[in-house]
Amino acid sequence: MSLHKLAWTLPAKLHRTFPTFSIHSRLISTHHGVIQDVRGIMRKVPQPVVVVTTSKPDNIHDRRGITVSSFTSVSLEPDPLVSFCVRIPSRASELLHSSGNMVLNMLSHEQVQQSIAFSSPTSEQFKDIPFFDDPITGLPVLMGTVGAMHCQLFKVIELGDHELWIAKVLKVEQGVGGEHGKREESNPLLYYERAYRSIGDQVFMKAFEDDCEGSFNSIKWMHRAHLRMAWNYIRELGPDAAEPKIKQTLRSHFKRNPKKSQDYHETITSFYIALVSAAVRSYKGSEESDFFELVERFPQLLDAKTIDKYYSADKLYTDEARRAFVLPDIQPLPTHLQ
Structure with missing residues (x-):
């Protein structure tokens, strides 16, 4: 017999000692339903695929890239701010904290390979991936993207098993070095209307x-x-x-x-x-x-x-x-x- 049914059959004195179980059960059920509803509607919302790249300040060869989720523009005034989420704990989070600077690469329609490369925590992420080190910051910038934002840490908020990074945009590069000179390279890589999965x-x-x-x-x-x-x-x-x-x-x-x-x-x-x-x-x-x-x-x-x-x-x-x-x-x- 369920706790809910049991509560209805107990004498009045005992009934008063158990109401929290029924309420708690309903709250859990409602919470689970909301989670499923959010998942369902978010499948229908197209979102860009963005790779955040960074490197250690004292060693540009210690690079890291990560395909992030929940990228969005936060504000334009007084300073342009953008945000993205990073799973914790992770090497990417550690390196981002160490650097404090990063490049947000907006992938083009033809860059599925790059998305896969940077959604995997391997040591050879940049192998066979066209990129260059920015001559001023030393940060890695992916080639063939829709564009790239050079950013600086503004604020980090820890939320559950993710960190919400808010970054200040210092410089924007449009269409970073297309590989093939084709129109498709200017179209963003999006994901939507699929079974719920991480971006990677x-x-x-x-x-x-x-x-x-x-x-x-x-x-x-x-x-x-x-x-x-x-x-x-x-x-x-x-x-x-x-x-x-x-x-x-x-x-x-x-x-x-x-x-x-x-x-x-x-x-x-x-x-x-x-x-x-x-x-x-x-x-x-x-x-x-x-x-x-x-x-x-x-x-x-x-x-x-x-x-x-x-x-x-x-x-x-x-x-x-x-x-x-x-x-x-x-x-x-x-x-x-x-």
């Missing part, structure tokens, strides 16, 4: 799904990218409905990249779908977290030897296992992860 996952999934001509081979769609794609579909559709979608997406991807046509393996794919699903079930915060938190909590997702704990080589590396799913012979597929 929004553009990541767009790139993965739209990779019709293998144009993103340089990003190296390897194991980590496949896991991230699967994680997004599992969150959006649930494990059962996501499985055929994940497999269809991977088959199409391999087909469009002839050099990888021999890489698709039905049993390995099914195993990692089960592994990601188990991780999502095991982590209560997964609905509110991001992919990087998930792989940090469950490093076995990225460990190439994890599958060896479930399958022997004789069972896994066969034509039968490549063509169709076969059950593991060492231990059952995981349902939860430690």
Whole structure:
């Protein structure tokens, strides 16, 4: 029997001692409903994709970039102010605090690759990304953007698991060095009307799904990218409905990249779908977290030897296992992860 029903059946004296439970339950329910409503309406609001870049004052080679959320113009007078949000704790937050200065790069329609590069906490973010170091500030500026704002820290407010950065704009550069001289480079990269994801996952999934001509081979769609794609579909559709979608997406991807046509393996794919699903079930915060938190909590997702704990080589590396799913012979597929 629920607490709500129980409260109605208790004697009057006892009833007076329990009302907070019913009220608290309704408040939680209402709060959860508001969160879902906000998510729903924000899907319909187009927003620009912005990469904030910075570097250490005493070492310009210690650079960092981050694809941020909630970018907006705050005010124009007496000084132009803009804001953006940064997840904490993060290396980007630490470096921004260390520098106090940053460049806000407004990505163009053709810069999905840059969005992906700077939504991942890797040490080689700037590899193969066109940029230059500003001759005065030494800050990295991305090439091919709609424009860039050179900013200085005005105020930081910590809100939950994010920091709200308010920055003063010192200089604006319009259309920073287009790579191809095409009109499309002046159009901003936007996201909207998709299942709720972080900006990084929004553009990541767009790139993965739209990779019709293998144009993103340089990003190296390897194991980590496949896991991230699967994680997004599992969150959006649930494990059962996501499985055929994940497999269809991977088959199409391999087909469009002839050099990888021999890489698709039905049993390995099914195993990692089960592994990601188990991780999502095991982590209560997964609905509110991001992919990087998930792989940090469950490093076995990225460990190439994890599958060896479930399958022997004789069972896994066969034509039968490549063509169709076969059950593991060492231990059952995981349902939860430690």
